[in-house]
Amino acid sequence: MAKDLSIEVNGIKFENPFLLGSGPPGTNAKVIAKSFDLGWGGVVCKTISLDASLVVNVAPRYGKFRSRESNEVVGFENIELISDRPFETWLDELTQLKKNYPNKVLVASIMEEGKRENWHEIVKRVQETGVDAFEMNLSCPHGMPERRMGLAMGEDPVRVEEVVGWVKEVSTIPVWAKMTPNVTHPQDSALAAVRAGVDGIAAINTILSVVGIDPKTLLPQPTVAGATVPGGYSGQAVRPIALRHVMEIAKAIPSDVTISGMGGIETGWDAAQFMLLGSSTVQVCTAAMLRGYKMIGELTEELLKFTVDHKFAHLRDCIGHSLPHFSTHAKLVEAQRQAKLDRKSNADNNWKGDIAKETSDLTATE
Numbered sequence: 001m002a003k004d005l006s007i008e009v010n011g012i013k014f015e016n017p018f019l020l021g022s023g024p025p026g027t028n029a030k031v032i033a034k035s036f037d038l039g040w041g042g043v044v045c046k047t048i049s050l051d052a053s054l055v056v057n058v059a060p061r062y063g064k065f066r067s068r069e070s071n072e073v074v075g076f077e078n079i080e081l082i083s084d085r086p087f088e089t090w091l092d093e094l095t096q097l098k099k100n101y102p103n104k105v106l107v108a109s110i111m112e113e114g115k116r117e118n119w120h121e122i123v124k125r126v127q128e129t130g131v132d133a134f135e136m137n138l139s140c141p142h143g144m145p146e147r148r149m150g151l152a153m154g155e156d157p158v159r160v161e162e163v164v165g166w167v168k169e170v171s172t173i174p175v176w177a178k179m180t181p182n183v184t185h186p187q188d189s190a191l192a193a194v195r196a197g198v199d200g201i202a203a204i205n206t207i208l209s210v211v212g213i214d215p216k217t218l219l220p221q222p223t224v225a226g227a228t229v230p231g232g233y234s235g236q237a238v239r240p241i242a243l244r245h246v247m248e249i250a251k252a253i254p255s256d257v258t259i260s261g262m263g264g265i266e267t268g269w270d271a272a273q274f275m276l277l278g279s280s281t282v283q284v285c286t287a288a289m290l291r292g293y294k295m296i297g298e299l300t301e302e303l304l305k306f307t308v309d310h311k312f313a314h315l316r317d318c319i320g321h322s323l324p325h326f327s328t329h330a331k332l333v334e335a336q337r338q339a340k341l342d343r344k345s346n347a348d349n350n351w352k353g354d355i356a357k358e359t360s361d362l363t364a365t366e
């Protein structure tokens with residue numbers, strides 16, 4: 001029976017598979033240290049770039065989608081860009097965090113313009129801080145695509161292969177590529193990253209959305225000086241879409257390329273489902289924003305209980321467990337037809353068996 005949730009991924013030891021996903025929960029050293037203290041296995045920091053002065057955030061930048069019945073927030077839209085904090089500050093903070101928390105996993109989320117020298121510089125300078133891995137943000141859906149960054153790179157497999165290749169040329173630590181869900185075939189970009197030598201795939205980033213319109217002002221939300229842009233949707237409403245993406249990617253990529261799954265994880269069972277479909281680590285962003293960092297206690301308790309209830313000797317044994325049960329529609333039709341035939345033939349056999357038994361019972365009593 002699994003005694004703990006430890007897991008080794010890309011040669012990195014995680015005390016549990018839960019990371020805070022890149023976003024507000026990992027926005028500076030203070031909150032990252034707090035999350036380590038509370039028991040998160042790792043943190044992916046808010047995405048950083050070389051020149052933060054080019055990043056200008058707006059306010060308000062969040063919109064909530066609520067359940068009609070309970071008023072609970074079930075979906076969350078943001079038009080937040082990557083970190084607007086100076087690169088040098090980030091380098092100092094990442095160095096300090098690794099010194100203070102050598103056994104916690106710190107992943108640097110990085111993004112740059114489509115120039116080889118930019119990616120080389122950011123990788124070389126950030127890896128000197130001692131971070132454990134990189135997550136390349138190839139998937140931010142709003143704002144950054146205007147500079148041909150984020151989603152603009154990630155939706156184009158040719159670009160993905162090129163840019164991941166540049167990072168792999170100089171990286172001395174594992175590299176994950178974070179994928180966009182704003183495509184029909186997520187496996188195309190994932191396979192391009194694999195061709196370039198990526199160590200892991202992270203999925204999903206947020207889904208392009210318009211969260212709603214204010215019923216009084218009739219302005220689309222979130223409104224900044226009378227206008228808005230489509231934003232990135234996250235939270236529990238996106239989980240079924242995220243699971244589909246993770247499943248498609250897991251089925252397509254080689255088994256030694258790992259997956260860090262995310263999108264609407266709020267409970268240990270949510271996390272287990274991402275693992276059953278091929279993730280070896282999981283990330284949580286929106287739920288940590290809505291419920292607070294302390295939720296890690298419940299997440300680990302519930303995931304450990306899942307491994308015990310289903311008799312997995314180790315957490316790693318559940319990874320990909322449910323994947324073989326995805327098929328094609330044509331095969332479902334054939335399997336259904338065969339099952340009907342089997343049921344009929346069983347019923348016929350049972351009927352024949354009943355007749356035979358009745359006959360022999362009669363003979364015995366004569």
Ligand SMILES: Cc1cc2nc3c(=O)[nH]c(=O)nc-3n(C[C@H](O)[C@H](O)[C@H](O)COP(=O)(O)O)c2cc1C
Nearest residue numbers: 021022023047078204205234235263264284285286
């Ligand atoms: C407010 C906000 C800011 C985010 N910023 C980033 C970011 O800087 N880099 C990144 O890779 N993903 C970013 N994300 C995406 C999350 O890391 C995650 O991929 C997505 O929200 C789905 O997971 P969730 O439902 O647990 O939030 C952000 C998400 C939110 C809600």
